[in-house]
Amino acid sequence: MSSIAALAQGLGITLKALFSKPVTIPYPDAPVALKPRFHGRHVLTRHPNGLEKCIGCSLCAAACPAYAIYVEAAENDPAHPVSAGERYASVYEINMLRCIFCGLCEEACPTGAVVMGYDFELADYRYSDFVYGKGDMLVDVQGSKPQRREAQYTGQDIKKGYALPYVRPELEGVQPPLLKKPRQVAPKPQADDEHSGH
Ligand code: SF4
Ligand code: SF4
Numbered sequence: 001m002s003s004i005a006a007l008a009q010g011l012g013i014t015l016k017a018l019f020s021k022p023v024t025i026p027y028p029d030a031p032v033a034l035k036p037r038f039h040g041r042h043v044l045t046r047h048p049n050g051l052e053k054c055i056g057c058s059l060c061a062a063a064c065p066a067y068a069i070y071v072e073a074a075e076n077d078p079a080h081p082v083s084a085g086e087r088y089a090s091v092y093e094i095n096m097l098r099c100i101f102c103g104l105c106e107e108a109c110p111t112g113a114v115v116m117g118y119d120f121e122l123a124d125y126r127y128s129d130f131v132y133g134k135g136d137m138l139v140d141v142q143g144s145k146p147q148r149r150e151a152q153y154t155g156q157d158i159k160k161g162y163a164l165p166y167v168r169p170e171l172e173g174v175q176p177p178l179l180k181k182p183r184q185v186a187p188k189p190q191a192d193d194e195h196s197g198h
Contacts, residue, residue: 034118034120038116038118038120039101039102039103039116040101040116040117040118040119040120041096041116041117041118041119041120041122041132041137041144042094042105042106042114042115042116042117042132042137043114043115043116043117043137043138043139044092044113044114044134044137044138044139045112045113045114045115045139046138046139046140047084051081051082051083051084052082052083052084052088052089052113052138053083053084053111053112053113054083054088054089054092054109054111054113054114055073055083055084055085055086055087055088055089055110055111055113056071056072056073056074056083056085056087056088056089056090056092057071057073057085057087057110058071058073059108059109059110060105060106060108060109060114061105062108063104063105063107063108064099064104064105065100065102065104066098066099066100066102067098068094068095068096068098068099068100069092069093069094069095069105070091070092070093070094070095071089071091071092071093072089072090072091072092073087073088073089073090074087074088074089074090075087076088084111085111089134091133091134092133092134092137093131093132093133094131094132094137095130095131095132096122096130096131096132097127097130101116103116114137119143119144119147120144121144121146121147122144122145122146123146124145124146129145129146132145142158143158
């Protein structure tokens with residue numbers, strides 16, 4: 001009796017699936033719906049005033065378990081700063097063949113400069129093309145290298161999963177510190193304040 005019940009249960013599942021909609025995603029003809037926390041190609045973000053958030057500290061490179069990140073830092077010219085810190089990344093490279101898209105670089109970054117974006121079509125031909133530099137990852141750049149190359153040849157727009165790169169909300173909109181910020185000196189308490197109990 002129990003085997004008949006199990007058989008009926010199994011057939012019931014089959015019948016249910018027979019009348020449900022197919023779940024096949026017709027990729028690449030249709031865009032893939034990505035989850036908000038998807039880990040795709042990295043994005044190097046900027047502050048709202050345009051300065052790069054990356055200060056070249058290399059913490060992301062130290063945190064990377066795949067040794068995929070290479071950073072060279074240089075001093076900012078106070079008259080024409082690149083970043084909001086004393087230093088900026090003159091070279092910032094990620095080897096996408098080494099990267100395992102774990103997101104530890106994003107976790108380690110103290111300024112929210114490097115974030116995991118949504119580009120996932122990274123397949124390419126030459127080893128050197130898998131090394132992404134600042135010019136491939138700054139927030140102004142849309143798409144991966146092969147996507148941009150194809151768009152250049154075909155004149156078509158870059159296919160995007162999302163219109164905007166993902167930026168950690170708690171760090172977005174945070175004003176950068178000024179390069180030469182005047183030191184804030186706390187006012188000395190007045191004699192009345194000292195005895196007022198506040
Ligand atoms: S996602 Fe992980 S493996 Fe890739 S660069 Fe960042 S820390 Fe390294
Ligand atoms: S991306 Fe972040 S952690 Fe990496 S060098 Fe720049 S500021 Fe430092």
